[in-house]
Amino acid sequence: MTGGLYSRLIIACAILLSVLLTGLGIVLGQFFPLFSNESGLDLQRKYWLFLIVTLVLAFVLAFFIATRMMLQYARPIDQVTKTAVQIARGDYLARTQTDEFEFDNELAVAIDKIGNNLQEMSMLRTMEKERLKTLIESMGSGLLMFGREGSVNLLNGVFEKTFGFSKSEVIGKTFKSIGLPTDIENLIEEVFMTEQVHEKQVRVDVGGVSSYMSVYGAPVIGHHGNWLGIIVVLHDITKLVQLEEVRKDFVANVSHELRTPVTSIKGFTETLLDGAMEDPVILKEFLGIIQKESDRLHYLIDDLLALSGMERDGFSLQFTAVNLNAVIEDAIRGVSGKLERKSMDVLVTIPDDFILEADADRLIQVMVNLLSNAINYSKEQTKITVTVKKRQDDAVIEVRDEGIGIAQSELPRLFERFYRVDRARSRESGGTGLGLAIVKHLVEAHGGTVDVKSVMGQGTAFQIRIPMQQVEKQSV
Structure with missing residues (x-):
């Protein structure tokens, strides 16, 4: 037996019944002399025998009644109680044995329904918690949440990565003790003080790297209008700036x-x-x-x-089989006037009938811009070398001049629009500052790349790589 409350009550009732039956037997035994002619020792023996038989029968009857009551009432109640205690402790999988007859009652069914409902609620809560965790961690912005007392309750991986903090270092600390930039601290303090939404752009220097962030702070309000804390979202806007x-x-x-x-x-x-x-x-x-x-x-x-x-969206190239020999010849003719004015020559090294898939007009434009750039920054009576090779599945075109060269610090910005290494010389030669930007766009539209190497006082070499065959039509 389970020893539950109901079991103890039934046992107590059985004992009480046994006592009542025994007492009844004793009372009935007092009438023995009236129904027997015997006296003395024999009557006393029969009297004790009657008491013993009565006691045994009372015990057996009480035991039988108690057992039946326990099987029918106490055991199901104790089992249901045990199940309810397990559910209360968080074991929502606990169930009563409703497949047995004695457990087929409304209380057992109700307890099992409560267990089912709590289990479903627990599973739903777990799923929502996982979804929220996934959402917070997959955000592209840093997230920081403070409780009413001003200590950190929650942060995500983007915030950790941005500022170099770990959750163990930040959770439970106040915003003043974390070590955030001053502008962000001031915004958080304003949200705490005013309980209003605040937003501002700040510059953040972390590890010697500067970045710009849009910081948004807002109070967190509960369903009943009670103030729970604040949330701060930090979005990196460096690229936008x-x-x-x-x-x-x-x-x-x-x-x-x-x-x-x-x-x-x-x-x-x-x-x-x-x-x-x-x-x-x-x-x-x-x-x-x-x-x-x-x-x-x-x-x-x-x-x-x-x-x-x-x-512009929708810009595309018209790919055809192009003879690169003819493309280079057309480009050289396009800059022949500039070559004559500076008494310069172009030396071309290219295999015969070098065929690739490209947009002929755009490729001529690329070569004209590269040759014009080489002419503009070269001295008179020098030469330009154009070399074409096939390397794996790419056509490699190199345009090398003997000009003034470009400093290494200038190379990363060389393909920016209107960027000039020597503004005076470029303006004097009529350059627009857009030629190399156009070259980069057109080469990348072909699925290729453009690189530059230069030595001050010796010259510059531009190298472009374009696939021999276009897997799919490139667009910009």
């Missing part, structure tokens, strides 16, 4: 590049209108300058339109 800086630089550079030729054209035109056109020599000289500045303005607009078209 850099893109904004690039945009500002681009607008400033375009404005400057457009203003310079327009100012020259306007100035020389006003001079001519003021009477300088009467002198044929000055007239011819000024008209030549106006034409040069107009050409520069025209090239700049063409390059801007070309670059804008390449960056």
Whole structure:
């Protein structure tokens, strides 16, 4: 037996019944002399025998009744009680033996339903907890949560990685003792003080690396309007800030590049209108300058339109079988005037009938820009070397000059729009500062890469790699 409350009550009732039956037997034994003629010792023996028999029968009857009651009532109740205790301790899998007859009662069924409901709620809570944990950890932003007392309750991996903290170091600490940047600490304090949403952009220096973050802090309000703490989300906006800086630089550079030729054209035109056109020599000289500045303005607009078209969605190349020998010849003819003015030669080393899959017009544009760049930054009576090789499944084209060279510190920014190593020389030669940016876009649209190596005073070599066969049509 389980020794439960109900079992003890039934046993007590059985003992009480046995005592009552025994007492009844004793009372009935008092009437023995009335029904027997015997006296003395014989009557006393019969009397004790009657008491013993009565006691045994009372015990047997009480035991039988107690057993039946325990099997029918006490054992199921004790089992249900035991199951309820297990469920209360968190064992939601505990169940009563409802397949047996004595357990087929409303209490057992109710306890099992409670267990089923709690088990489902526990599973749902576990699933929601895992989902929340996965969501928090997979966020691209840092997350920090504080309780009402101001100590950290929760943080995610992005926050740890960004600031170099670990959960064991941060959990339970206040925001003042973590060591956060001052701007972030001030925002957290403002949220605590005002219980209002605050947001600001801050610059963060961690490990010698600077980054920009958008910090959002908000109070956490419960279902009943009670204040539970605050949550802080830190989103890295470094790339957005850099893109904004690039945009500002681009607008400033375009404005400057457009203003310079327009100012020259306007100035020389006003001079001519003021009477300088009467002198044929000055007239011819000024008209030549106006034409040069107009050409520069025209090239700049063409390059801007070309670059804008390449960056627009839907830009694609027309791939065909291209003879690279013919492409290089067309590009050299396109810069022949510049070569003649500086008495320069181009030496080409390429296998006969070098065929690859590419956009012929765009490839000519790439080669013209590379050759023009080499001419602009080379001294007179030097040579440019164009070498073409097949390396594995790529065509490798190298354009090497004997120019002034480029410092190593300048190489990472060489393909930026309007970036010039020597602004004075570039402006004098009519360069727009967009040629190499166009080259990079077109080469990458072919699925290739472009690299540059340079030695100051000895020259620069641009090397582009383009797949011989296009697996799929490339687009930008």
